[in-house]
Amino acid sequence: MMNGFNWYKYASPATFYTLAGRLIPWFYGAAAVLCAAGLYIAFFLAPTDFQQSEAYRIIFIHVPAAWMSMFIYIVMAAWAAIGLAFNTRLSFMMASALAPTGAMLTFVSLWTGALWGKPTWGAWWVWDARLTSELILFFLYLGFMALQAAIDDPRRADRAGALIALVGVVNVPIIYFSVKWWNTLHQGASISMTKAPSMAAIMLEGMLVMALAAWMYAIAAALSRVRSIILERERNSQWVAQMMEAEA
Amino acid sequence: MLQIVNVVLRRELILAMRRRGDVLTVLFFFVIVASLFPLGVGPDPKLLRLMGGGVVWVSALLAAMLSLGRLFASDYADGTLEQLILTPTPPVVWITGKILAHWLVSGVPLILVAPILGVQFGLSGEALLVLVVSLLLGTPVLSLIGAIGAALTLGLRGGGVLVSLLVLPLYIPVLIFGAGAVDGAMSGLGAEAHLSLLGSILILAFILTPWAVSAALRISIE
Numbered sequence: 001m002m003n004g005f006n007w008y009k010y011a012s013p014a015t016f017y018t019l020a021g022r023l024i025p026w027f028y029g030a031a032a033v034l035c036a037a038g039l040y041i042a043f044f045l046a047p048t049d050f051q052q053s054e055a056y057r058i059i060f061i062h063v064p065a066a067w068m069s070m071f072i073y074i075v076m077a078a079w080a081a082i083g084l085a086f087n088t089r090l091s092f093m094m095a096s097a098l099a100p101t102g103a104m105l106t107f108v109s110l111w112t113g114a115l116w117g118k119p120t121w122g123a124w125w126v127w128d129a130r131l132t133s134e135l136i137l138f139f140l141y142l143g144f145m146a147l148q149a150a151i152d153d154p155r156r157a158d159r160a161g162a163l164i165a166l167v168g169v170v171n172v173p174i175i176y177f178s179v180k181w182w183n184t185l186h187q188g189a190s191i192s193m194t195k196a197p198s199m200a201a202i203m204l205e206g207m208l209v210m211a212l213a214a215w216m217y218a219i220a221a222a223l224s225r226v227r228s229i230i231l232e233r234e235r236n237s238q239w240v241a242q243m244m245e246a247e248a
Numbered sequence: 249m250l251q252i253v254n255v256v257l258r259r260e261l262i263l264a265m266r267r268r269g270d271v272l273t274v275l276f277f278f279v280i281v282a283s284l285f286p287l288g289v290g291p292d293p294k295l296l297r298l299m300g301g302g303v304v305w306v307s308a309l310l311a312a313m314l315s316l317g318r319l320f321a322s323d324y325a326d327g328t329l330e331q332l333i334l335t336p337t338p339p340v341v342w343i344t345g346k347i348l349a350h351w352l353v354s355g356v357p358l359i360l361v362a363p364i365l366g367v368q369f370g371l372s373g374e375a376l377l378v379l380v381v382s383l384l385l386g387t388p389v390l391s392l393i394g395a396i397g398a399a400l401t402l403g404l405r406g407g408g409v410l411v412s413l414l415v416l417p418l419y420i421p422v423l424i425f426g427a428g429a430v431d432g433a434m435s436g437l438g439a440e441a442h443l444s445l446l447g448s449i450l451i452l453a454f455i456l457t458p459w460a461v462s463a464a465l466r467i468s469i470e
Binding site: 084136139140142143146147150151155156159160163164166167168170171174175178179181182 | 396400401404405406407410413414416417418420421424425428445449456460463464467468470
């Protein structure tokens with residue numbers, strides 16, 4: 001152990017429950033501050049795009065949501081792998097706690113993509129490589145959640161979900177490239193996905209700040225969800241009973 | 249090792265021959281789904297020729313998915329699966345045998361019928377050949393990947409619908425390269441690139457999925 005600090009202490013749901021409870025307000029706070037800053041950049045500092053006028057401003061929601069949706073899937077699979085490798089219950093709980101947030105962000109990115117596509121391309125949906133792979137990612141999240149929901153035994157649900165998350169993460173690059181090549185061969189209408197020729201630095205900054213906000217929000221939401229999962233799973237244990245007594 | 253694969257293979261084939269109805273159901277499902285498309289989109293030969301490869305491939309995907317229930321369910325119900333896991337043989341070996349048998353029983357009939365469907369859609373001779381080759385390379389992948397879903401959903405409520413949710417997104421690359429190969433042959437671009445990619449996916453799936461299936465079965469049986 002480095003400096004005598006025991007990391008494994010927090011692998012126990014009971015200690016993690018209190019730690020998460022203390023951390024959540026900080027992450028929510030960071031998310032709120034970053035979101036306010038990001039929206040300020042998005043609406044007041046970023047210039048109007050000369051091609052897409054004001055409509056492009058939805059990228060400040062759309063792109064961070066899309067980034068985070070992919071990132072969360074990887075994090076989820078990483079927790080699943082840690083859980084399978086070290087047999088730590090908390091890792092599985094983290095994976096299941098992340099899935100709804102990831103699915104929500106995937107949905108947000110699809111939805112805002114549709115809203116953005118209508119004024120810019122004149123269509124709510126095009127079978128573009130990125131849109132299609134994002135849609136498939138959404139299906140992967142749904143599959144993960146549906147599998148866990150269908151299994152009553154939490155131990156089996158944990159491990160089965162972890163395995164399908166890992167299988168999914170191996171497949172994501174294959175799916176992405178197949179969809180990309182499929183798209184380049186089938187491209188009928190000449191819809192170009194390239195954004196404005198040179199993206200102003202301020203736009204990139206805005207997107208990064210919003211992505212950080214989404215990241216902080218995702219951590220906070222996952223931690224609150226993991227607390228609920230811990231309580232649900234450990235409802236018959238002594239420490240939960242003691243905590244409830246102390247609160248009553 | 250090969251002997252074990254052989255024994256498992258023979259056992260599965262005998263079991264399948266005793267319940268021929270199951271095999272035929274999947275085959276007819278495949279034919280019916282493919283026949284629904286012209287009824288849905290209209291009989292325009294030009295449109296149908298464009299769609300043919302994709303329609304046959306989508307139907308094959310659905311049929312393969314439908315047959316997954318058979319892969320482990322009956323062995324799970326009567327306890328054979330548990331006994332197999334308890335044997336000293338590495339699970340990967342007999343799992344490979346079972347998947348191979350599943351492909352022979354549910355994949356190969358589709359490949360044999362596909363040219364007839366292709367003719368109905370007006371595919372040219374070369375496109376038909378490519379269709380068969382692409383199915384030959386692609387349907388084993390469907391059995392391999394599907395086995396993971398089948399193993400994970402063993403004994404669950406609504407396992408059939410759940411398996412489709414888990415497995416269909418993972419089938420997408422096979423669909424794209426399979427239908428793309430037929431498309432390439434029709435448009436004169438050539439099908440080699442798609443077929444090579446399908447082949448590489450097959451090799452990758454053949455190496456990796458039995459391990460995932462073995463892990464999934466352990467999780468489900470425990």
